[in-house]
Amino acid sequence: MNELNEAKDIYDKIEIPKELNQIVTDSLNNFENKMIKAPMNYKRNHTFLIIRKTMVAAAAVVACFMIALNSSESFAKAAGNVPLLGGIAKVLTIRSYQYTEDNMNISVNVPAIETEESKNASNSSSDTSTESVQQPEEQLVTNINAELDSIVNNYLMDAKSRMQADKEAFIATGGTEEDWAKRDLNINVDYKVKYQKANLLSLVLSTDESWYGSYDMKYYYNIDLKQNKELTLKDILGEDYTEIANTSIAKQMKERTTKDPDMVYWGITDDGNSGITGFTTVTENSRFYLNEDGRPVVCFEKYEIAPGFMGAQEFVIE
């Protein structure tokens, strides 16, 4: 059929997108890299299995420890006497574990704050056998610790169910169990002590999942242990904190956009063209931490005040 040979002309004219070559070479390269790593992967999975087993045991030990800590005074005393670094308060990793479930690599470090008072309180209460009255400062710390704990637990549950839902969708759309198992999925929970001097403590808890960039979350805690309160920008910058912070942030935004014209801060440097409100003002609830110099660093989540490619944004208020 001659006409068909002519129709081939049209077929041959199907435009080849210029991305094609890139995609093809990328796919080939990716695979080559995987091949090099493959034997190691096997080994790693093997160790993970061992780690997983030991971690289950370790988690059990931690659980026992915590139950004992809460239920037995003498145990609490013993634990309290473990020599620790000085200072009014310290942040301990109360739980730390890593394990693999399906092919999710889960790595968790849960912090908890311990104050001198809480240690003394547990000591004195056991010494004198009097009823331990929880001090208000202890109450704050206990609340924060409980909050940290529940954030971590809820997050892990959510993350796992998100992964599970994704897996179901993957299978439902023709993926196989084997293909799924080839994916490296990571769930991480970690914390950082940003500042700790005298009675001030600044702590950031962060959670992230490798496949869900937009689920990255950070929780900020700034505590004045003497006054037993969580600090706000107002406590650090004074009454005029909104003006000080807003001026400083707006100035830094402009500096950054002049340096890199690709950057945009909605509502500030886009002349209102984006139609997105973006940054307006800091409030008492603005998230921040204290940097090494004790200066507040105001933080914004990805997408909050700028396009996603710019990631999370931080501004040091001098």
Added chain:
Amino acid sequence: MNEAINNKLVEHILQNQNKFYRIAYCYVYQKDAALDIVQNAICRALENHSSLRNTNAIKTWFYRILINECLQYRNKGKREIICEPAELREDVYYEDAYEAKVEIYQKVCELPEHLKTVVILHYFEQLTLKEISQSTGVNLSTVKTRLYAALKRLKKDLEAENE
């Protein structure tokens, strides 16, 4: 491992990527979808290249993977893919002299999938019927039957159009 086969496969993919793209495009009529399919097919081929023993079979073996990917993509995305050959009018260079060709081409695209595959591979990609049989996993006499059925249908459609 079969490095020789692997190298041959990579070479084959690099040389024929445009062909792969065109075939995929004929199934989905969408640039991004077609690129996805090609990418998936490459991954699948690389992952399973150990099942390929004979380097001479690379060509048909890869077509088979590609066509499977195309069909899978179509099946899973039945709801989301807007598949309208009519959209092609914008995509192809279009003037009077081309009209007849475009018309036939469109008729080919409108064929049911199993017939379309045979026509595309035979007339556009110039595979022999035997190669098509290997590429689609359908036996040779069925390929022939399908090809004739397809031609008959095209003829009928074109005649109906011209009357």
